Amino acid sequence: MKSLFSILSLILFSSFIIAQNKDFDQKLADSLGADQYGMKSYYLVILKKGKAEITDKAKKSELMKGHMDNINKLAKDGKLIVAGPMLEKSPNDYNGIFILDAKTKEEAENLVLTDPSVKSGIFDIEIYKWYGSAALPLYLKYHDKITKVHF
Template sequence: MKLKITWLTLFLMVATQSYGQYGDGRYTFVFLNTNPDRAELPKEQVDSLQAGHLANINRLVKEKKMIAAGPFYTGGGIFLFDTNMADTEAVLSSDPAISAGRFKLEVYPFDLMEGELCTLWHKDEADVEMTTYYFVRFEPNKDNENIDGVKTNRFTENLLKELKGKYKDKAELVGAINLNTNEGQIIIYKSGQEGGIEELFANHELVKKGLMTYYHRQIYFPKGIFCED
């Protein structure tokens, strides 16, 4: 899949340190889910909204509010912010594509479970290396009445131990995120092979019990955001 070089303008990393684990969240994670009910618009209008979308991202990067952004290969994408939830929601409304209903947003405070965030601010745009990572999201099944009594991150921590142990030859953990207020976890890893690890995610204890669901995608992201080599 060919992606335009302009995606490189989306990414900035600011120096960070966690303020404690699994609390209210220093950072904010935004899912930009493609809206299936978005209006059918002329190509010229869609292109204009996309240009405004990118320009707004560039502004937020320059203001050191946005940490990074990247698209899923299947559509939609994510934002990482170094602002609290209220401040993040305030700036999201300035995005013309979001205001036009092109995306359905999910906005969550988060903390790091594994890895750390490094800054790429010192790099020129052309020197930011883009790469493909695997992205796994575990999400609580809120239709299950038992989910409120479960701290889901504890079970995902057990899975991370397996990923770094039994599966270390198949995948390299890049980072893991806990979406606060029990909204689930995200695992980002890299691998030089297709498949061979899906059983690990399917065997998550809470997935097997029906308390969580998960999906597994590829994402195009700047290398080094989690201080990885």
């Protein structure tokens, strides 16, 4: 009797631990490529200060415009999920990050190499596989609604 009580208690306790989410939406999860935890793999790209020293202000401005245009293109294509600059000086010369929706590290690198500021050497890159919420791409549709001025 004691072992039956123990087994029933264990089953009851397990059901609380492995409870299913009532709000779970299988169709949405599938459309976002989510695993059972609502997560998926991305690639984190860290933009670091590159070796190129471009002193021509017009050339540097043109390259940075190309950088912003490329960010917007990759976001529109659904490949760039998050991007932004560092707001503090980094001891590692980190300047910003991208989170890319890519299948492989090689694909992520090829996407980053479409950026003229990376190709020119203004930025060097570090790329790491990263695990985050599969819902990250959904925030982009709201970003335009709260953006008063575009770069």
